Amino acid sequence: MIVGNVTIRDVAARAGVSVATVSRVFNRKGPIRAATYTRVLAIAERMRYVPHAAARSLSTRSTSTVGVVLPELHGEFFSEVIRGIDVSARKRGLHLIVSGSHSDEAEMKAVLRAVRGRVDGLIVMSPDLDASTLLVDLPAGVPVVLLNATAGGRSSITIDNAGGARAVVRHLVALGHSRIAFICGPDNNCDAAERLRGYRSALRAAGPLVDEPLEFPGKFTEESGYEAAQGIVGTKPRPTAVFAANDAMAIGALSAFNSAGLRVPEDMALVGFDDIPIARFLSPSLTTVNVPIADLGRRGLALLLDPNQAREDARRSTLKTNLIVRQSSGRELRGGHR
Amino acid sequence: MIVGNVTIRDVAARAGVSVATVSRVFNRKGPIRAATYTRVLAIAERMRYVPHAAARSLSTRSTSTVGVVLPELHGEFFSEVIRGIDVSARKRGLHLIVSGSHSDEAEMKAVLRAVRGRVDGLIVMSPDLDASTLLVDLPAGVPVVLLNATAGGRSSITIDNAGGARAVVRHLVALGHSRIAFICGPDNNCDAAERLRGYRSALRAAGPLVDEPLEFPGKFTEESGYEAAQGIVGTKPRPTAVFAANDAMAIGALSAFNSAGLRVPEDMALVGFDDIPIARFLSPSLTTVNVPIADLGRRGLALLLDPNQAREDARRSTLKTNLIVRQSSGRELRGGHR
DNA sequence: CTCCGCGCTGTAAACGGTTACATTCGGCAT
DNA sequence: ATGCCGAATGTAACCGTTTACAGCGCGGAG
Numbered sequence: 001m002i003v004g005n006v007t008i009r010d011v012a013a014r015a016g017v018s019v020a021t022v023s024r025v026f027n028r029k030g031p032i033r034a035a036t037y038t039r040v041l042a043i044a045e046r047m048r049y050v051p052h053a054a055a056r057s058l059s060t061r062s063t064s065t066v067g068v069v070l071p072e073l074h075g076e077f078f079s080e081v082i083r084g085i086d087v088s089a090r091k092r093g094l095h096l097i098v099s100g101s102h103s104d105e106a107e108m109k110a111v112l113r114a115v116r117g118r119v120d121g122l123i124v125m126s127p128d129l130d131a132s133t134l135l136v137d138l139p140a141g142v143p144v145v146l147l148n149a150t151a152g153g154r155s156s157i158t159i160d161n162a163g164g165a166r167a168v169v170r171h172l173v174a175l176g177h178s179r180i181a182f183i184c185g186p187d188n189n190c191d192a193a194e195r196l197r198g199y200r201s202a203l204r205a206a207g208p209l210v211d212e213p214l215e216f217p218g219k220f221t222e223e224s225g226y227e228a229a230q231g232i233v234g235t236k237p238r239p240t241a242v243f244a245a246n247d248a249m250a251i252g253a254l255s256a257f258n259s260a261g262l263r264v265p266e267d268m269a270l271v272g273f274d275d276i277p278i279a280r281f282l283s284p285s286l287t288t289v290n291v292p293i294a295d296l297g298r299r300g301l302a303l304l305l306d307p308n309q310a311r312e313d314a315r316r317s318t319l320k321t322n323l324i325v326r327q328s329s330g331r332e333l334r335g336g337h338r
Numbered sequence: 339m340i341v342g343n344v345t346i347r348d349v350a351a352r353a354g355v356s357v358a359t360v361s362r363v364f365n366r367k368g369p370i371r372a373a374t375y376t377r378v379l380a381i382a383e384r385m386r387y388v389p390h391a392a393a394r395s396l397s398t399r400s401t402s403t404v405g406v407v408l409p410e411l412h413g414e415f416f417s418e419v420i421r422g423i424d425v426s427a428r429k430r431g432l433h434l435i436v437s438g439s440h441s442d443e444a445e446m447k448a449v450l451r452a453v454r455g456r457v458d459g460l461i462v463m464s465p466d467l468d469a470s471t472l473l474v475d476l477p478a479g480v481p482v483v484l485l486n487a488t489a490g491g492r493s494s495i496t497i498d499n500a501g502g503a504r505a506v507v508r509h510l511v512a513l514g515h516s517r518i519a520f521i522c523g524p525d526n527n528c529d530a531a532e533r534l535r536g537y538r539s540a541l542r543a544a545g546p547l548v549d550e551p552l553e554f555p556g557k558f559t560e561e562s563g564y565e566a567a568q569g570i571v572g573t574k575p576r577p578t579a580v581f582a583a584n585d586a587m588a589i590g591a592l593s594a595f596n597s598a599g600l601r602v603p604e605d606m607a608l609v610g611f612d613d614i615p616i617a618r619f620l621s622p623s624l625t626t627v628n629v630p631i632a633d634l635g636r637r638g639l640a641l642l643l644d645p646n647q648a649r650e651d652a653r654r655s656t657l658k659t660n661l662i663v664r665q666s667s668g669r670e671l672r673g674g675h676r
Numbered sequence: 677c678t679c680c681g682c683g684c685t686g687t688a689a690a691c692g693g694t695t696a697c698a699t700t701c702g703g704c705a706t
Numbered sequence: 707a708t709g710c711c712g713a714a715t716g717t718a719a720c721c722g723t724t725t726a727c728a729g730c731g732c733g734g735a736g
Contacts, residue, residue: 005454005479007722018686023724030725031683050477052455054395055722058691063392065435065456073424074615079417086411086438090445095456097403097435100424107428116343117391117692118403118433139343139388222619251619258621277412281560281589283596283621345692356716361694368695369713393692396721455722 065095073100076276084297164289164321165198176333225252241269265330284327403433405457411438414614422635502627502659503536514671563590579607603668622665
């Protein structure tokens with residue numbers, strides 16, 4: 001027989017007090033005699049009383065949970081974002097409800113609508129889909145913070161994608177490379193677009209000695225990086241350096257270069273973007289752009305909870321990225337035909 | 339001005355029906371005239387009515403969310419587990435509340451207690467901490483499924499760790515290796531313990547031509563794999579093969595071997611465990627044991643929701659693992675001193 | 677001695693849904 | 707005409723909290 005769950009009334013009855021008193025004890029609100037306090041607490045403990053979250057939410061109009069909506073859940077990147085949010089959520093006693101794998105827009109909208117009474121706020125990362133149309137029919141009054149996306153009036157945190165990309169190109173150019181290929185991210189992905197923009201502008205800024213942009217399609221997955229790299233291997237004249245728009249594709253490319261018998265970095269320099277945790281453990285270790293991924297999550301949560309959200313200036317912030325030079329970009333090219 | 343949220347009563351009033359009718363429309367329950375149905379739905383849509391999740395939960399005694407408790411959230415492995423749960427949760431219209439980073443037991447217990455009225459069930463992965471003591475003061479009546487752990491009477495899904503480990507050792511022995519080192523997982527971690535057990539028993543079974551177990555401590559992290567591998571490099575006589583208890587440590591070891599100038603697999607064969615998605619993209623690609631990670635999550639959820647949970651035989655299941663031979667274990671040793 | 681104020685506790689009305697039960701209303705058999 | 711039945715809908719209790727407000731006892735001021 002399943003023992004029915006103990007309610008606040010049961011505890012009150014057993015302790016010989018009213019439900020209000022028990023509630024006050026649990027919420028440390030209002031004046032309570034010390035003796036009453038400890039007695040109620042002891043009895044509640046003995047009866048294994050645990051407050052019913054839904055009932056409390058209904059009454060207080062506040063769940064203590066925030067929702068996290070990501071394009072997908074797979075891979076080191078998203079895992080880090082979630083972790084960043086999770087650790088700071090726990091510090092504040094908040095719960096996290098996550099949801100990913102939103103291939104299509106309708107599905108995502110359905111999720112967004114189901115939040116009333118479930119979360120106090122939402123952290124949304126939607127680099128692919130246009131955020132402003134998505135959020136249009138979000139229940140009113142739900143605070144939202146966007147990660148790596150912007151939409152009119154919403155708070156957001158973005159990272160300096162273009163700046164990071166420019167740093168990569170400058171690094172490669174400084175090493176003597178002049179034919180630098182780029183493996184793009186998915187179409188419509190705004191991070192990808194910014195990185196591409198940075199790549200192009202830095203190439204242009206590098207002057208006439210450096211070749212035109214040489215771009216290969218990719219989808220931010222290891223597979224797509226692998227395939228793009230195969231295309232690069234067959235390109236004549238072959239580039240001497242490859243800049244992948246994210247680390248996952250760089251990993252795929254590395255694998256393809258190995259299969260093709262090309263050594264990295266001797267025969268081909270390779271740079272990624274994101275600095276996912278395993279980047280430093282690849283062989284060769286991956287030169288990449290560090291983006292403070294966990295920080296992105298952490299600050300997203302902080303912004304969401306910040307009561308000063310109304311202050312316009314604080315609502316948007318951009319996180320700096322910085323180049324991490326490791327082995328895969330190699331040393332200065334010698335005897336180049338420069 | 340924030341527009342107050344629309345309640346079911348508002349919709350009922352506007353549509354000229356009772357709240358019961360509106361409720362029935364939304365839940366497709368009870369007989370409703372077609373005309374009423376569409377009219378109410380249209381009005382609700384126009385008013386942007388969304389049912390309040392907490393209120394519904396309170397009334398029906400069922401949230402449609404399940405909780406997922408993991409030891410931590412970082413890395414490809416856990417990310418895959420969550421993804422597996424997430425995709426099948428979405429198919430069933432369920433939400434997911436996750437929580438990780440449970441360094442200590444008290445923290446984890448606190449999380450487990452807070453579930454009343456928040457989730458309908460729990461999927462708990464706790465390879466480090468003893469599950470039975472953890473679950474002792476879980477609110478009564480919350481169904482639980484354990485992943486990679488067992489505790490009296492609880493449903494659980496485990497993977498065949500020992501079998502996978504034995505397959506690895508047999509594979510290496512078949513290739514001609516006789517000095518096979520093992521990088522252990524954390525103490526108290528039951529997956530790690532099982533893998534170690536498999537390693538030892540397979541070595542023993544391999545006969546007298548194969549050396550005694552040679553074990554190095556590790557903690558399932560890339561760093562710890564790196565350090566363990568440094569120790570292995572300095573060991574005399576040096577092993578010819580290394581079996582890391584998980585892929586993350588194998589990645590760390592690979593990095594260390596590269597730094598030390600050892601080629602994998604020519605100078606040192608290397609095998610991991612888990613078959614995380616990037617394993618195939620490492621250079622060399624990693625020989626490892628495939629465990630159906632996403633499946634683990636998927637089946638965990640299925641078991642949790644299975645009304646037949648009472649049937650004793652269905653409550654525990656073990657997932658098969660299987661060896662995936664790639665490049666890192668190399669080809670047969672030639673001219674060994676066998 | 678009365679009254680006031682304060683500290684502590686109790687009462688009961690929300691919160692926003694669901695649902696058992698009651699009610700209404702045609703239609704149909706008697 | 708009467709009664710009955712089932713389909714469609716309404717009424718109101720209930721889910722388990724929080725909290726505004728009321729009440730009560732008691733000590734000190736007047």
